[in-house]
Amino acid sequence: MTDAHVRTRYAPSPTGIPHIGNTRTSLFAYLLAKKYGGEFLIRLEDTDKDREVEGSEQKIYQINDLLGITPDESPVKGGPFGPYVQSQRLDLYQKYSQLLIDSGAAYYCFCSEERLKELHEKDQYAKYDRHCRHLSQAEVQRQMVSGTPYVIRAKMPETGFSTWHDLVQGKLSMPNAECDDKVLIKRNGVPVYHFAVVIDDHLMEISHVIRGVEYIVSTPIHLFLYEALGWEPPVLAHVPLLLGPDKSKLSKRHGAKSVLGYVDDGYLPEAIDNFLFYLGFSYKDNSDLLTLDQMVEIFDEKRIQRQNAIFDIQRLNYLNSQWIKKMPIEDLFLRLNAFIPADWNDDKVKQILELVKERMFTLRDFAPAAEYFFTAPVVSAQSVLDQSGHTEKETVVWFETAKSIIKSISDFTATALHEELANAQAISGLSPKEAFMSLRVAISGRSVTPPLFDCLVILGKEETLKRLSSIFS
């Protein structure tokens, strides 16, 4: 590694909503660039038009924006190394593939798809048999003029090893013989991933390539291409995968969602950032709430874990609940918008939020916990009696006492209510639990709510009395 300017990239293909593992890799790439004061960019790898999924490009940007891992250069933002979309750079790939042909590092292959298919039928692990690698100049010429469709393949070394120092994996080595003479340019003239990345990473002056471990095996071909083109390869960093609880590669089968899905479920982008960060990196006890800037400061590419990490939703829940508790009410209120009915009064929501936020794991937990403040619950007399533990007659007496205190109290605050009602409870013959739980159920219809007196204040004197009166009528 030189101390040249650091530039990293996230190069997704628009074939669906990005997998959360890819998002994590993108976070690491961002962190690395920012740590060294460099640039982070997004490049769209859309060379396979058949697999393209409508709308996924927007989702890619949306996720990164949400998480704050915003690119300095991208297809939408542009930049000095554009275009940032591979399908708009086709002439470039054409030019370099010609260079490779001329120098003998690549060759034309006229093999039919049927022949290739046959090869694979004989052996599912078969590599290309390099049939066209040694075609004579004349034969190539003959095929060309007769218009046989062709692809361009890399002329990989047949012996030796490709060895490199990986930033996270350490020293890595792969036998060249393991590598196929990979197709560089497809029959339709469009480059394949392996070719396009190399060209673009070099042209865009990417200094560090951060990608998933699934690309380790294709690194030799990339290295070969760099060498053939006379280019200095970037520093490579292969980061581990995200696994499901059963240790197989994380997928929808495990209930895993994209970042967008988690945001829909009420997770805060801040918590998702932290969660992703700690999955594969350690700092203190892995439970500090960190901002993106703090992560940039702490991040150290040499300390990225080498083992795959299991996606544990409980950790996300913890981080999310902590962020919710920490966040100022005004901020939290803004995030809550998509999760509550439009007709709920803002000020009331904020008041309730103050009480409920320490009981929330996600933003979705708010509405169910706040709903009875806005809509009077249907409460049966029996459910109240179950809590009071006394006869209906005795319970009615207690309720009348409570109502008259509430009605006459001038200072309608939680502390005053607490004091007055506790005094009354003491001489009521009901235990504190019986007295207050029966009131709780009467006003909320449930046995679990924030502290009773706080709830009464939010409900208001009038509404409280109304609800208490409706029970034994």
Added chain:
RNA sequence: GGCCCCGUCGUCUAGCGGUCUAGGACAUUUGGUUCUCAUCCAAAAGAUCGCGGGUUCGAUUCCCGCCGGGGUCACCA
């Protein structure tokens, strides 16, 4: 199957030859805060450091083998 990577509590991890009868956090369990739940605080339980060999006076830490898990073998990325 070939090749490559990985292997410390259920999970995220600390550990870089003796400080480890292995530390922290999440989750779990139990207490405490005289209304529930939650928060908060405290405590408990939880890992023969995948297994077997070496090297060493001494291995969680170094080497080898095995086992287990993962990745990859497309005109996908």
